[in-house]
Amino acid sequence: MVGILRRLEEAGHETWCVGGAIRDALLGDPQQDMDLATSARPEEVRQLFRRTIAVGIEHGTVGVFDELGVLHEVTTFRRDVTTDGRHAEVEFGLSLEEDLARRDLTINAIAYHPLHRTWRDPFGGRDDLHHGLVRAVGDPASRFREDRLRILRAIRFAARLNFRIDAATWSAACAQASDTANLSAERVRDEWSKSIRTTRSLDRLVGQWLESGVAAVWLPELLPSASWQRSGGPDVVLITALVCSACGPVMRRFRGSNAEIRRAEAIDRGPARPQSGAPVEVRRWMAVVGEATSDLVTLATWRGLREDGWIREVAGVTARGEATSRGELAVNGDDLRTAGVAAGPAIGRALEQLLDAVLEEPALNTREQLLALARSVV
Secondary structure, three states, X not given: OHHHHHHHHHOOOOEEEEOHHHHHHHOOOOOOOOEEEEOOOHHHHHHHOOOEEEEEHXXXXXXXXXXXXXXXXXXXXXXXXXXXXXXXEEEEOOOHHHHHHOOOEHHHOOEEEXXXXXXXXXXXXXXXXXXXXXXXXXXXXXXXXXXXXXXXXXXXXXXXXXXXXXXXXXXXXXXXXXXXXXXXXXXXXHHHHHHHHHOOOHHHHHHHHHHHOHHHHHOOOEXXXXXXXXXXXXXXXXXXXXXXXXXXXXXXXXXXXXXXXHHHHHHHHOOOOOOOOOHHHXXXXXXXXXXXXXXXXXXXXXXXXXXXXXXXXXXXXHHHOOOOOHHHOOOOHHHHHHOOOOOOHHHHXXXXXXXXXXXXXXXXXXXXXXXXXXXXXX
């Protein structure tokens, strides 16, 4: 990274380290992929370096690989011209100060020059880091009008860093929460995903989505904070199911993948647990919920539900290889046709009868016994 900065400066382009990596380094978490802000135009950056990628060249960003193969984003100084609350129209600026002034939060508007060992911190971001404060750059209402996604970012950083949100910033966020309706579902989904992956406390994250009014717009299924035995994690569908009354509508609203939507809807259908921990009840429940079994077990654990042995029995059924679906039976449709079952719907009905018998008595799941049973009911 220093080599990239040095080369830019030797070519006459003022360059600084900026962004989240500076914030994280000041918090004791140094990052390798340091971003750079420079007076050089994108085409000038690409001329100076052999290995580059047009990461977001229309916005002034070029990816440059350092000598270790680490990619660093090098972005031309920018300033906002106009905005509609969703996206800002920017033009290349002339100074670092203009670039820092357009950023969302003070803790993200800090610049460092490793060659001169000097700082640029016009909005007091280092003090806010020291005091555990999330605060908008300049006038909070103006910052949020420029891009309402910044409301969600403020909440995310507060939950991730366990910081409090500055009173004026919070007031502006609440006042403009309803305007987040104009954001794209994809941008909100990405911000929600980042939030639940990085939060230290789901209670706090959920509470601020609710209190700000953002949940009323995007997550009406969000449940009031509770003592979940989980602080967040990488599984977006499962964490969303934990904190919402229904997960399927959320995944549809957020335009999740077909696989995510199917998984969420399977969780919603449930039921959340078997009627009891009796082996036959557990097997019948697993047959009903199918591929959602593992998710529902995990959710029950995170919710601290009363456990009467059914979770252990689920593990036992799996370990013993007991069938809970037609696909796990020791016979298939072709076997049944050979045994004399008429083709068509009768095959399906016969397989269901065989599965029902195996759910009651797993030892019946052998080819010989199932074929004999099938012949007896033809």
